[in-house]
Amino acid sequence: MPGIDAVAALAGVSTATVSRALSGNGHVSPSTRVRVHEAASSLGYVVSSPASSLASGRTKNVGVVVPFISRWFYSSVLEGAGSALLKNGYDLTLYGLTGGDDERRSVFEHFLLRKRVDAVLALTIELTSGELQSLLDLKKPIVGIGGPLAGVQTLSIDDVGVALLATEHLLGLGHRRIGMIGGESGFELDFHLPTNRRAGYERALRTAGIEPSPRFFLPADFTIRGGYQAATALLGDPAARPTALFAASDEMAMGSILAARDLGLSVPGDVSIIGIDGHEHSGFFGLTTLAQFPERQGAHAVEILMDQLHPGRRDPTPTNIPLPVELIVRTSTAPPPAR
Amino acid sequence: MPGIDAVAALAGVSTATVSRALSGNGHVSPSTRVRVHEAASSLGYVVSSPASSLASGRTKNVGVVVPFISRWFYSSVLEGAGSALLKNGYDLTLYGLTGGDDERRSVFEHFLLRKRVDAVLALTIELTSGELQSLLDLKKPIVGIGGPLAGVQTLSIDDVGVALLATEHLLGLGHRRIGMIGGESGFELDFHLPTNRRAGYERALRTAGIEPSPRFFLPADFTIRGGYQAATALLGDPAARPTALFAASDEMAMGSILAARDLGLSVPGDVSIIGIDGHEHSGFFGLTTLAQFPERQGAHAVEILMDQLHPGRRDPTPTNIPLPVELIVRTSTAPPPAR
DNA sequence: CTGAAAGCGCTAACAT
DNA sequence: ATGTTAGCGCTTTCAG
Numbered sequence: 001m002p003g004i005d006a007v008a009a010l011a012g013v014s015t016a017t018v019s020r021a022l023s024g025n026g027h028v029s030p031s032t033r034v035r036v037h038e039a040a041s042s043l044g045y046v047v048s049s050p051a052s053s054l055a056s057g058r059t060k061n062v063g064v065v066v067p068f069i070s071r072w073f074y075s076s077v078l079e080g081a082g083s084a085l086l087k088n089g090y091d092l093t094l095y096g097l098t099g100g101d102d103e104r105r106s107v108f109e110h111f112l113l114r115k116r117v118d119a120v121l122a123l124t125i126e127l128t129s130g131e132l133q134s135l136l137d138l139k140k141p142i143v144g145i146g147g148p149l150a151g152v153q154t155l156s157i158d159d160v161g162v163a164l165l166a167t168e169h170l171l172g173l174g175h176r177r178i179g180m181i182g183g184e185s186g187f188e189l190d191f192h193l194p195t196n197r198r199a200g201y202e203r204a205l206r207t208a209g210i211e212p213s214p215r216f217f218l219p220a221d222f223t224i225r226g227g228y229q230a231a232t233a234l235l236g237d238p239a240a241r242p243t244a245l246f247a248a249s250d251e252m253a254m255g256s257i258l259a260a261r262d263l264g265l266s267v268p269g270d271v272s273i274i275g276i277d278g279h280e281h282s283g284f285f286g287l288t289t290l291a292q293f294p295e296r297q298g299a300h301a302v303e304i305l306m307d308q309l310h311p312g313r314r315d316p317t318p319t320n321i322p323l324p325v326e327l328i329v330r331t332s333t334a335p336p337p338a339r
Numbered sequence: 340m341p342g343i344d345a346v347a348a349l350a351g352v353s354t355a356t357v358s359r360a361l362s363g364n365g366h367v368s369p370s371t372r373v374r375v376h377e378a379a380s381s382l383g384y385v386v387s388s389p390a391s392s393l394a395s396g397r398t399k400n401v402g403v404v405v406p407f408i409s410r411w412f413y414s415s416v417l418e419g420a421g422s423a424l425l426k427n428g429y430d431l432t433l434y435g436l437t438g439g440d441d442e443r444r445s446v447f448e449h450f451l452l453r454k455r456v457d458a459v460l461a462l463t464i465e466l467t468s469g470e471l472q473s474l475l476d477l478k479k480p481i482v483g484i485g486g487p488l489a490g491v492q493t494l495s496i497d498d499v500g501v502a503l504l505a506t507e508h509l510l511g512l513g514h515r516r517i518g519m520i521g522g523e524s525g526f527e528l529d530f531h532l533p534t535n536r537r538a539g540y541e542r543a544l545r546t547a548g549i550e551p552s553p554r555f556f557l558p559a560d561f562t563i564r565g566g567y568q569a570a571t572a573l574l575g576d577p578a579a580r581p582t583a584l585f586a587a588s589d590e591m592a593m594g595s596i597l598a599a600r601d602l603g604l605s606v607p608g609d610v611s612i613i614g615i616d617g618h619e620h621s622g623f624f625g626l627t628t629l630a631q632f633p634e635r636q637g638a639h640a641v642e643i644l645m646d647q648l649h650p651g652r653r654d655p656t657p658t659n660i661p662l663p664v665e666l667i668v669r670t671s672t673a674p675p676p677a678r
Numbered sequence: 679c680t681g682a683a684a685g686c687g688c689t690a691a692c693a694t
Numbered sequence: 695a696t697g698t699t700a701g702c703g704c705t706t707t708c709a710g
Contacts, residue, residue: 001454003687014697019689026690029695049453050392051687054702059389061432061455069418070619075409082408082435086442091450093400094433096421103425111430114388115340115703116400225623255623261600280409284564284594342703353681358705365706368679390703393686454687 002043011039022047053115061091062305063117065107067125069096072251072279073294077123077145080298088306093117097125108134119305122149124193141308143301146193147320153308155301157323159193162290163200163246165327166274169288170244171208174335175272178205179216179242181230181252194219197248197276216242220252227255235263235271243336244272250279253287257332268334278328286331297323341382350378361386392454400430401644402456404446406464408435411590411618412633416462416484419637427645432456436464447473458644460637461488463532480647482640485532486659492647494640496662498532501629502539502585505613508627508666509583510547513674514611517544518555518581520569520591533558536587536615555581559591566594574602574610582675583611589618592626596671607673617667625670636662 008015013032020026021036028036039045053059062085066074078094085092093116095107108131112120120135124146127135135142136151147154170178180201183194202212218234220226227247235241247253253275260267267273275282278291300323347354352371359365360375367375378384392398401424405413417433424431432455434446447470451459459474463485466474474481475490486493509517519540522533541551557573559565566586574580586592592614599606606612614621617630639662 005687015687016689016698017696020696023689027695032695046449046452046454048393048687049455050389050398051454051702052689053389054387054393054704055687055689057689057702069421070411070414072409075414078433079408079435079437082433083438083442086435086438086445086450091432091434091455093430094417094421095430096418096425098418099422099425103422106425110385111425113385116388116430224620228623281563284567343705344703354703355682355705356680359680362705366679371679387703390686391705393688394703394705396686396705 002045004045004047006043007036007039007045010043011036059116059118060089061093061117062302063093063095063112063120064123065095065097065112065120065125066123067097069094069098073277074123076294077298077301080295081121081302082298084299084302088302090118090302112138118309119143121145121301121305122152141305143304145297145301153304153319153321155297155304155321155323157292157325159196160200160203162276162292162325163197163248164204165200165325166246166276166290167201167204169274169327169329169333170246170272171204173244173272173333175242175244176208176210176336177216177242178210178244178246179218179234181227181234181245181247181256182217182219183248184219184221194248201246215240220255222249222251224251224255224258227252228259229255231256231259232263235260235265242271244274244333247273247275250275250277250282250287250289253289253332254279254281254285257285257287267332270337272333272336274333276325278326282328283330288330288333289328291326291328292323293326341384343384343386345382346375346378346384349382350375398455398457399428400432400456401641402432402434402451402459403462404434404436404451404459404464405462406436408433408437412616413462415619415633416637416640419634420460420641421637423638423641427641429457429641451477457648458482460484460640460644461491480644482643484636484640492643492658492660494636494643494660494662496631496664498535499539499542501615501631501664502536502587503543504539504664504666505585505615505629506540506543508613508668508672509585509611510543512583512611512672514581514583515547515549515675516555516581517549517583517585518557518573520566520573520584520586520595521556521558522587523558523560533587540585554579559594561588561590563590563594563597566591567598568594570595570598571602574599574604581610583613583672586612586614589614589616589621589626589628592628592671593618593620593624596624596626606671609676611672611675613672615664617665621667622669627669627672628667630665630667631662632665 004015004018008018018036021028021033068074082092097104119141122144142152144152144154147156182198185194205212218230220230245256253273256273257267260271265271275287275289278289282289343354343357347357357375360367360372407413421431436443458480461483481491483491483493486495521537524533544551557569559569584595592612595612596606599610604610614626614628617628621628
């Protein structure tokens with residue numbers, strides 16, 4: 001492992017010049033820049049990150065805090081963020097908040113404070129004011145996905161709007177009896193997502209002159225199994241069942257499709273089903289959905305972080321950036337049965 | 340952000356003593372240890388990782404290299420490894436090899452060489468000899484999951500054995516016409532996993548006096564959709580269809596269950612289906628499976644790493660450690676139809 | 679058991 | 695455009 005002075009010696013310049021040439025900070029003549037790069041690569045020199053960090057105060061690393069890792073949405077965002085960071089020369093240090101409160105506390109009170117990250121990316125985490133404060137105290141760029149988070153730059157889809165669109169799609173097909181499988185309100189990790197999606201659903205109905213019926217709403221836990229159970233209950237009464245179901249996540253929508261089948265109902269013949277997510281499996285199930293694009297969200301968040309880390313690279317960005325969603329119509333939705 | 344000398348001053352000792360007291364290296368009298376800890380926490384002192392790393396050569400960080408992030412197996416391992424690392428005071432830096440070759444090269448030639456990690460954990464990655472060499476040159480502990488990897492400590496399930504067990508379960512129920520949905524052989528990222536699982540399947544059949552028929556084997560891509568298509572083909576001919584299907588992954592097995600339904604076949608009445616994985620959704624599908632436990636695998640790998648990082652903590656471990664699997668019998672397997 | 683002091687390998691003023 | 699040099703904030707001999 002050669003050091004910077006070996007490179008300097010070989011290139012016939014000072015270590016300062018090597019540092020400048022390799023990092024791109026400060027001016028170096030084109031010719032010496034080339035010499036230095038050649039010397040470095042011929043020696044296989046790679047800068048020591050701790051030494052560089054200690055001297056410069058920058059780490060070329062960003063911390064990503066996630067509530068879960070092995071769920072489609074989070075791991076997809078992670079994938080997008082990771083590859084975007086790599087392209088920018090940054091590492092990604094992952095802080096999972098799975099374990100208990102102790103683990104969570106140690107992340108905020110110890111791990112994130114070690115001066116190991118230049119910025120932090122927080123995925124759909126409802127932070128306590130103490131946690132938020134300790135992040136803000138770092139005086140480092142923070143961006144949240146799924147926000148909004150007070151005082152933090154965030155990206156998020158418009159949960160009310162997306163639910164509105166989904167419900168309107170169903171209304172547009174002629175459905176009047178539309179059920180919803182929502183989120184459990186205790187699901188706090190996602191910023192009022194359950195509440196907002198329900199609000200969008202109800203607003204769409206009311207706008208169409210339909211009073212939402214509590215009998216048509218059932219909360220579930222965002223999983224296939226939860227969706228299956230809720231759909232089974234909602235579709236169970238042949239006399240008074242909805243002709244369409246809007247599920248607040250694709251996994252629940254998939255569970256609903258399976259439940260409908262098991263009840264002997266055809267989708268979309270007897271019941272239409274729409275979800276939210278654009279889950280990787282939604283195509284297989286022929287599910288109509290409002291797709292969000294988690295990988296792009298991750299990449300987008302990284303862009304914002306990079307802009308803040310390298311001022312002058314772009315305009316300052318506003319406080320909460322709405323993220324695009326896209327209605328993908330597949331074969332799970334159609335006009336209601338003739339009756 | 341107070342420094343170590345602020346703590347030293349407040350505790351009335353030297354910085355050296357603070358360092359020793361906080362890190363646990365070197366002896367400090369119980370009483371001063373307590374004073375130092377109190378001083379540190381009252382000031383909110385947290386060691387600067389770059390400074391500590393530069394001085395000690397240790398980073399308290401491990402690099403994890405993964406081929407994919409958003410797949411159940413990998414994200415589960417990651418979850419287990421992450422929380423185990425956290426408990427040990429280590430950070431986890433994630434290197435995803437999703438992007439193209441350039442990205443991959445930069446990980447091995449640059450990112451991993453920055454002296455940022457004390458060890459590396461490689462998940463089911465078939466490394467080129469050059470990549471392996473550059474890892475070995477780091478002279479740091481490496482452990483692989485899914486191995487074996489020449490010269491590296493690895494953990495892996497016995498792919499031949501697990502396929503053998505799955506097939507034997509089917510044989511034990513009385514099946515003789517057993518099909519398999521295997522892996523595409525081009526799926527190189529997993530060490531010969533497709534080949535090994537097929538070998539176990541064939542060995543079990545031969546031991547039972549059955550010559551495996553190529554017409555009963557179809558490769559797929561480990562996804563639900565792939566399993567669906569393969570199962571549709573395998574079960575398509577009512578005259579000569581297998582009475583049982585062994586899928587090399589749970590996702591493919593789930594696809595098979597859906598395919599069987601769509602063909603009007605009852606599971607397990609007409610056809611039994613078994614998978615490998617213990618996927619989070621396998622319970623929902625009533626799938627009989629050979630469960631591996633990716634989270635535990637991640638935690639286990641971390642244990643080994645910690646043992647190597649803190650010598651004397653436990654015995655040196657052998658070269659390839661077999662991982663436990665467990666047959667979970669649910670409702671997708673039963674004796675073959677009476678005929 | 680504790681303190682003094684010499685670095686760890688780089689970066690960033692400050693000169694030139 | 696490039697060189698000189700003083701740290702960055704710790705850890706770790708080496709003494710005592």
